[in-house]
Amino acid sequence: MQAARKTLETSAWEILEQIPDPEIPVLSIVDLGIVRSVEVDGAKVTVGVAPTYSGCPATEFIEDSVVKSLQSGGITLVSIRRVLSPPWTSDWISDRGREKLRKYGIAPPEKGAAARGRLLGDPMATERIVACPRCGAENTEKVSEFGSTACKASYKCIECLEPFEYFKCI
């Protein structure tokens, strides 16, 4: 019984690691750090999912794809538990996820930037160096605090002139 539970949990995680984030498909939802837990009770699997932003339009889509993917992987009894605490911050993105983001052309968020002191400090003191994900130059410029999705800001590289996106630190 113990072994069976272990297997179910492991295979659930394996499936979850294959589910892409709908807005940044290079990242899996596990890399993104929004899958908080997998609980196994008999044949039933409960997945704890934390939304990134309160208004993230992908939240329901992601929950839906978790259920569908697990079911097509043979786990039929699936339920979702929405986890608010502790809240998601960009620090939840895994190291592997950060590397994937960089390769994809999105500058990953600075680690530890979501720590309270930095977040609530002087609003003017939050400018930080964001390296260009393409050429690595640190000579970049913020175009806008906002980007194509709620979680990204827009930057451009002064050296290679490429525009790129930066995963916001929150």
Place this chain on the structure above:
Amino acid sequence: MSKDQALIAYVTRMGDNAIVMAQRLSEWVGHGPELEEEMAMSNFALDYVGQARMFFSYAGELDGKGRSDDDICFLRDGWDYGNVLLVEQPNGDFGETIARLVLFETFYSLQLEALATSPATKLAEIAARAIKESTYHLRHASNWLIRLGDGTDESHRRVQNAIDRLWTYTGELFEADPVDQIMQSEWQGPDLTVLREYWHRQIDESLAKATLQKPEDGWMDSGGKGGHHSEHLGYILAEMQSLQRTYPGANW
């Protein structure tokens, strides 16, 4: 009023503030002074919609009448809405929208911070989540306040006028009615007199950096928390609820 009723009313009001802010900010879509700011305003609106949904869902759970977030949002009329008058005021020009954001978000982030330790666990969790977004909004709006206030004569004049015009709606934020009082005594809600001091300190700082004058406290308009609104809320709700009113029970 029981402590549970006060909590339901309080949480619903927080949802009301958030959803009305969302409606106002999304009016900028297609009208922003530049594309990036249009994205900013719509991003903020989206955060507020998400927060409103969490507040409304929680209120629905608490009152146990089987109401969903959508029911609470779309099936109540103006007198049931308990948002403060400040959030329903028209956007005005971009400067006025920024001025309102700074005045409201400074209050809201302090309110959320106080609620993050409430024994109403779910409310505390929502507050901890929302404060991260609120801080981002406040940072952005504060930077714009400086650019406009310390910008050209024209931008300075306009944003100063906006602060002067909106000032009369800031008193209500700190008026403690029975709901606020019970929240404070039973659920560790914010002490509004203390919160007011913090707010003034932060606003003094923001205005000083933006070379703006703080208006004198004069007559303050209020009533929103109790459902007595300015004429503006009706138009907002008419637009927001038109689909539900025309096709009751319609689903996406």
